[in-house]
Amino acid sequence: MASLTAGPAPGGGARRLRVMRVLRGTFYTTAVLFFCLLAASPFLVMGVVTFQTDQDLYKRGASPFDYEDMPTLEHLDNLFNDTRYLSFVRNSTVTGIAVVVVTLALSLPAAWALARLTGRRGESMGILMFIVYLVPPTLLFIPLFRIIVQLGLRDNLLSLILVYPSISVPFSTWLLMGFFKSIPPELEEAALVDGFNRYEAFWRVVLPLARPGIISVVVFTFTLTLHEFIYSLVFISASEARTLSTGVPTELIRGDVFFWQPLLASALLVAIPVGLVYNLFLDRLVQGFTLGAVKG
């Protein structure tokens, strides 16, 4: 063991290195595990609570992680059959798909125009787009609420479909701009020589090449509509038109009565698929967030 302190002894150096490596590996694993546990803690608890009976859950002082009774599916059954959860899921899905379509229709052409606008003007317009993305809904929800009331769209999913692209279009345009810039203009020129007009060249040559960017925009926009809270809370108060993000915390809690198991189960059921999708598309989403400062 003396070789641990006396480095240069022959043979001891190698052992010391190995000990160091094991120590570092252990430290590394422990630290990463700690962070994982911290990040996932509410979801782990959700997973435990979902299958607990009321007796197990509301036992003061006892461990909240123990199962004395058999795990039960009663609360999931309750969530799907006795609450409006499935209607929240449907509303969120419908809104999400519609917003994706609107976002693509607006941001694809805009991104192309900005990418092909050469020089400083295109650049600064692009950054302007990005700044619009940063305008928080908190600043606009009161006037927008008034506008939605005026249009007669209160308690109607159309209100969300109309307003959500104001968050997704700027970011999507920014993201797609990067993709279009990486497509050489010569490809378009070649298509023009082949007898396409410019619009056909965009549709048949540029768009297929930008497919990875389009997929990122679809993922980003859909999850954004799942996440959004303020507009959904303000524009929609009828329970049958609620979406997931507001329906779960407002409708599944009645007054001061919390139905914790279905409530936490409903959150977990959304968290898992969205987490998986984010993990798959992480690198591309990050590219958008780093302002193109990092080329992936």
Added chain:
Amino acid sequence: MNAIMSRWIDDSRLMGIVFLAPATLYIVLLVGLPFVTALLFSVSTATVGDASFNYVGLRNFANVWQTPAFRDALVNTFSFTVIAQICTIILANILAQLLTTPLPQRRSGRIGMWIARMLLILPWATPLSLSVVGWLWMFDSKYSPIDYIFRELALLGPGTVWGPANNLIWLGKPLLAKASIIFVHVWRMTPLATVILMAGLSSIPTDLLDQAEVDGSRYFRTLFQVKLPLIMPIMLISLLFGFIFTFGDLTVVYILTRGGPITHTLTLPMYSFLVGIDGGNLAQGAAVSLFIFPVLLLVAVVLLRTASRAEVR
């Protein structure tokens, strides 16, 4: 005629305008117009029932400014945001360093890494309103799992440091409620900051790091004198995101405390919602939310300058 048509179709400048127009028009109508409306509301007497325009000058701002609740909201919004950002950026730096450490390439290691990455980004991926419901249970006044762990560690309960009570009642005490809200913000923003920093770290040219090693630079010296200065611009960007998202957030406070106890955790978005939507006073609600604007403007300027400097380089 046909020749004119085809020239018209092939004019790339015209195409640029045609392509840019819908998005621009949409943004002007749904971001620009509401913003101007917010300004108009804030100098009027608009309510939910009556949107006729009576100019009252800056009276709404003056009224709001004199309300103690508003002062609380203003101070809380700033302190929550700043403290949360400091904690987030420290944690994210540690985490990014850990996750970019090269590991022996084993299959089990790669699968483990994938699961770790999934767990680590869950706070950012999950809709905030749903994960905050999870935290509402974690902070429950009677059944809080956190309290249970503290009791097991002999930190809570009769005859312990934080005792004699069996529960901390996280959301019922001013200081603990504030800490809880800041904690949830940090928990939520750290994953995004981490992945942004990781992207920055991986973009550092490896020959630069090799050179540092050849020159005999130790781990922490390389970290503080090579890596951190190089990812400074990206760190700034991640700070700006965190700042904007935390500053304008309604979800955490709305679900956890609604601003309570009394007004101890009130923030500008929450107060704006209570006054403007719950109270129906659109004019004052708009005035409250406009206090967010100067901050946004400042962030935008910093962002523009960073971006243009990155361009020069």
